[in-house]
Structure formats: structure tokens, C-alpha cells
Amino acid sequence: MMGRTAEALFWIGRYAERTENHARLIDVYYHIREERESTNGQSWSRLIDTIGDRAAFIEQYGSFTEQHVLQYITLDKNNANSLLACTNHARANLRNIREKMPAELWDIMNGLYLWLKEKEVRDITADSPHLFYRFIRDTLSMFQGATTSVMPRQNEWYFVEAGRYLERAENLLRLLQSLCQDYAREELSSYPLMLSVLKSVSGYESYRREYADTVTLSSIIKFLMLNDTFPRSISFSFQALERSLKGIQLDDPDLGNAVHKLAKLAGKVQANLACMDEDDILSGKLEMTLQALRDSCNLMGIRMSKVFFPSREEVIA
Known part of the structure; x- marks a missing residue:
């Protein structure tokens, strides 16, 4: 096996798992924020500490508001661990070895990326944040299910x-x-x-x-x-x-x-x-x-x- 192929496979697994883990965590933190939230946005700052970079966030956004945090950890292309960035990395690695992987995997990951890249923060908060992150989780669970069921x-x-x-x-x-x-x-x-x-x-x-x-x-x-x-x-x-x-x-x-x-x-x-x-x-x-x-x-x-x-x-x- 060529090193390029092994590298792509390894990071497909890592980035898909990271995206799902982060989506789960964001969803949970979002829906318990009222029980734990203080006047200085303590819950949001904890979320940044867990899955982001506090210094980079403060430099770019300044304050821990709902809009800023959701943008940074979900849709910010400059944040290497945002959901959009991780999905893009998984998709790019999958595209590099597309001919060696089942077509179902590309269809699922590519579809998630195309859906996510068109979203804005208001799309998360306007309807139901829970349904938004639940969709991401379910799509990545489907991706894992496909790897389990079709990969030799x-x-x-x-x-x-x-x-x-x-x-x-x-x-x-x-x-x-x-x-x-x-x-x-x-x-x-x-x-x-x-x-x-x-x-x-x-x-x-x-x-x-x-x-x-x-x-x-x-x-x-x-x-x-x-x-x-x-x-x-x-x-x-x-x-x-x-x-x-x-x-x-x-x-x-x-x-x-x-x-x-x-x-x-x-x-x-x-x-x-x-x-x-x-x-x-x-x-x-x-x-x-x-x-x-x-x-x-x-x-x-x-x-x-x-x-x-x-x-x-x-x-x-």
C-alpha cells in the first residue's frame, strides 16, 4: 500500500470521528447552557477550551457570544477543528483515493460538506440547533455504518x-x-x-x-x-x-x-x-x-x- 493511500485512509477515520464527536458535544452544551450559563458566557468559553483554541478565538472574535462561538466551532474555515473544516478534510482525503473506496462513502461525505458549506449561523439558531447538529451526527453515523457494511x-x-x-x-x-x-x-x-x-x-x-x-x-x-x-x-x-x-x-x-x-x-x-x-x-x-x-x-x-x-x-x- 502506498503511503499516500494509507495516510488518506487514516485521516478519513480521524476527521470523520472528530466531526461527529464535536457535533455531539456542541449539541449537548448548547441545550444545557441555560442551566449553567452565567453573565460572562462561561458555558461558551468552556466549549471553546474543550474543542477550540481560546487565544485564536479571542483574537478573531473578542467576546464569547452565542453567534461568535457557533460560527467559530461550526462554520469557520480558518478554524482547523470546526465542523466545516473537519468535514472538508475528510472529503478531500476521500477524494484523493476515491477510486479505491466504495462510492457510498463519497456520496455521504460529499453531501454533508455541500450542505454544511452553504449554512450560516442564523440557519443554526433560527429553527432548531438540536436538529441541525443531530443531522450532522446522523449523517456521520450513516458514514460509519456504510464503512462497516461495505468495506472489505x-x-x-x-x-x-x-x-x-x-x-x-x-x-x-x-x-x-x-x-x-x-x-x-x-x-x-x-x-x-x-x-x-x-x-x-x-x-x-x-x-x-x-x-x-x-x-x-x-x-x-x-x-x-x-x-x-x-x-x-x-x-x-x-x-x-x-x-x-x-x-x-x-x-x-x-x-x-x-x-x-x-x-x-x-x-x-x-x-x-x-x-x-x-x-x-x-x-x-x-x-x-x-x-x-x-x-x-x-x-x-x-x-x-x-x-x-x-x-x-x-x-x-
Whole structure:
């Protein structure tokens, strides 16, 4: 497999996953803003901190208003992590290898991009922001469903899946870090804040089945980090990442050995997670653990780039 093809596949998985994750988070934050909003736009600033760049936002827009924040994180072409930019990146990579991918994937991603690029902020707020972001989420779920149902389980599939699950783990780690920081600043338990995290990963119902009405920071962290059956947990993501990397079969022994080492690194992270328990979460070292896991994600992304596509770098969330 040519490095250009491997690169495109990997980043198709990452950008599609990033767009869906951000759309979920924006939707949830938007609809709980009245419960948490203060006079200085605190909820909007938290959202920028989670999925954007505060310094870049302030330089361009100045104030954390609803219109400014929605424009920046949804439609701003200059923000590399906006929904429009991420969709465009996924589409561009898909277009580069269009002849090697099922036509359904191009139709879905291209359709989403063409729809999104015509929108303005008033289109989000005039009708129903929930329906707007729900459409994006549903379209990307359809894209993932199409990859699952029509792509042969060959190298192309495994590269897309590796990108998807590496991105999923990194996004969740950023979200958990933001939760811990917000929780510490508020000093008191913030029920809406904690529920927003569960809902942003569609984990609220699964969490309730396991923990009923108990909503605490430690139980949420435990569920999202260590539950190996919930598809958006960190544990599950690293399991899936390891499987995807092991599935890549290459004729070049040097490349094959490099991928094998990456799979071992993912397995090592998963093994460390399996050894954790609630006491480790409550030990006061949680932020160090989350950062160490993010560093592992960054390291795997860097090594993947050096092995397969050293010519350029994409945007790391």
C-alpha cells in the first residue's frame, strides 16, 4: 500500500470521528447552557477550551457570544477543528483515493460538506440547533455504518478504523480533562456538567443501566475510562485500536514490524487501564493519568505518521 493511500485512509477515520464527536458535544452544551450559563458566557468559553483554541478565538472574535462561538466551532474555515473544516478534510482525503473506496462513502461525505458549506449561523439558531447538529451526527453515523457494511476487511478498512479509534480515545481524554478542571473550579458537584459529559458521548443510558441514579465524578470517570463494553470508552477504544493495527498486513518486513510495535503499545495502554480501579481514580493522580494517556495517543499518531506518511502533518485536535 502506498503511503499516500494509507495516510488518506487514516485521516478519513480521524476527521470523520472528530466531526461527529464535536457535533455531539456542541449539541449537548448548547441545550444545557441555560442551566449553567452565567453573565460572562462561561458555558461558551468552556466549549471553546474543550474543542477550540481560546487565544485564536479571542483574537478573531473578542467576546464569547452565542453567534461568535457557533460560527467559530461550526462554520469557520480558518478554524482547523470546526465542523466545516473537519468535514472538508475528510472529503478531500476521500477524494484523493476515491477510486479505491466504495462510492457510498463519497456520496455521504460529499453531501454533508455541500450542505454544511452553504449554512450560516442564523440557519443554526433560527429553527432548531438540536436538529441541525443531530443531522450532522446522523449523517456521520450513516458514514460509519456504510464503512462497516461495505468495506472489505482488508488493509484499507483497518487503517480507517485505526484512525477512528485513536481519535475517539484522544477526544474523550480531552473531554475528561476538561470535566476535571471544571469540577475543581466549581468546588461543588455540578450535576448538569457531569450529565453533559455522558450525553455528549451518548453514554447516559448505558451509564444509568450500570449505576442507576448515582452520578458522581468518580463513577463517570470509571465508566468512561475502564468500561470495556461501552464503545466510546477509552478502554474499548484502545482494544479496537490494537485489533485494527494487528489487522494491517504488509509485505515490507520493516513496515510490518513498525505496525506490530504500534499494536503492542496500544495493548500496553489497554493492559494498564485493566489494572486500574476506583482507588486509582480517587488517588489524586487522575489528571496525571489522563495526560499520560493523551501523551500515548500523541506518540502513536506521531509514530504512525513517521512510518507511513512522513511528508506532511494533519491537524491534531
